[in-house]
Amino acid sequence: MKIGELSRRTGVSVRMLRYYEGEGLLAPQRTSSGYRDYGTADEEAVRRIKVLGSAGMTLETIKQLLPCVRNNRPDFRPCDNLRRILAQQVGLIDQRIEALSQSRTILAGFISSVN
Amino acid sequence: MKIGELSRRTGVSVRMLRYYEGEGLLAPQRTSSGYRDYGTADEEAVRRIKVLGSAGMTLETIKQLLPCVRNNRPDFRPCDNLRRILAQQVGLIDQRIEALSQSRTILAGFISSVN
DNA sequence: CTTGACCCTGACAGCGCTGTCAGACCTTAC
DNA sequence: GTAAGGTCTGACAGCGCTGTCAGGGTCAAG
Numbered sequence: 001m002k003i004g005e006l007s008r009r010t011g012v013s014v015r016m017l018r019y020y021e022g023e024g025l026l027a028p029q030r031t032s033s034g035y036r037d038y039g040t041a042d043e044e045a046v047r048r049i050k051v052l053g054s055a056g057m058t059l060e061t062i063k064q065l066l067p068c069v070r071n072n073r074p075d076f077r078p079c080d081n082l083r084r085i086l087a088q089q090v091g092l093i094d095q096r097i098e099a100l101s102q103s104r105t106i107l108a109g110f111i112s113s114v115n
Numbered sequence: 116m117k118i119g120e121l122s123r124r125t126g127v128s129v130r131m132l133r134y135y136e137g138e139g140l141l142a143p144q145r146t147s148s149g150y151r152d153y154g155t156a157d158e159e160a161v162r163r164i165k166v167l168g169s170a171g172m173t174l175e176t177i178k179q180l181l182p183c184v185r186n187n188r189p190d191f192r193p194c195d196n197l198r199r200i201l202a203q204q205v206g207l208i209d210q211r212i213e214a215l216s217q218s219r220t221i222l223a224g225f226i227s228s229v230n
Numbered sequence: 231c232t233t234g235a236c237c238c239t240g241a242c243a244g245c246g247c248t249g250t251c252a253g254a255c256c257t258t259a260c
Numbered sequence: 261g262t263a264a265g266g267t268c269t270g271a272c273a274g275c276g277c278t279g280t281c282a283g284g285g286t287c288a289a290g
Binding site: 013015016019031033034035053058059060 | 245246255256257
């Protein structure tokens with residue numbers, strides 16, 4: 001599929017899809033005329049990037065993860081320090097969740113103190 | 116207290132404390148020689164800013180919240196649309212928590228699939 | 231009075247991310 | 261063949277946040 005369609009299907013802007021490629025997270029085929037040609041695997045990848053990204057992960061971090069994550073099952077063999085990255089990222093995520101929960105408590109408290 | 120001490124006590128860099136002031140989130144007293152002089156209320160505010168900020172809130176958003184949040188108990192009277200902001204922010208936070216949980220599941224799954 | 235630690239302001243720069251614009255090419259449908 | 265809409269590249273700019281540097285003032289201890 002072409003970039004516009006992928007954009008519509010994933011909700012990621014055309015601009016960002018090209019950016020992902022520039023950062024090395026995607027490498028779509030090209031048609032003879034130079035148009036990007038994405039497959040379903042690319043679409044899957046974009047969805048993953050989106051989720052990981054909205055969790056606060058940097059594209060750089062996601063990039064380290066992604067190549068090992070083809071096929072829903074990570075392949076760790078080519079990725080030596082990946083486990084470390086993963087554990088570290090889970091730690092970061094837990095921290096963020098904690099902060100968010102705290103904030104939520106604060107805000108929800110404010111709201112209910114008014115109703 | 117002076118800015119260096121506040122920085123040490125809160126873990127927020129001197130640079131950022133001055134930035135907060137520039138953005139209108141803090142307004143410390145000044146000594147006759149121009150040094151910033153922070154009180155305990157400022158320290159409290161900085162801690163709140165820190166928590167709210169690490170929850171992904173913009174300083175601009177925090178700024179709208181902060182004036183109504185003196186004394187641990189929000190004063191809604193001067194803040195008409197605050198409830199709307201609060202509800203909206205809680206929604207955003209819930210979204211972020213959801214995304215983080217998803218990411219966490221993905222990553223933790225990867226890790227356990229290897230042990 | 232000097233020295234070292236701290237503070238001041240202002241500016242520049244970078245980060246990661248995102249939008250937008252220009253100028254050109256491609257494709258599809260009429 | 262023409263027009264409309266999609267795509268290409270490359271560049272510029274902005275966002276919010278953060279560090280750093282320069283050039284200068286202040287303060288406390290020796």
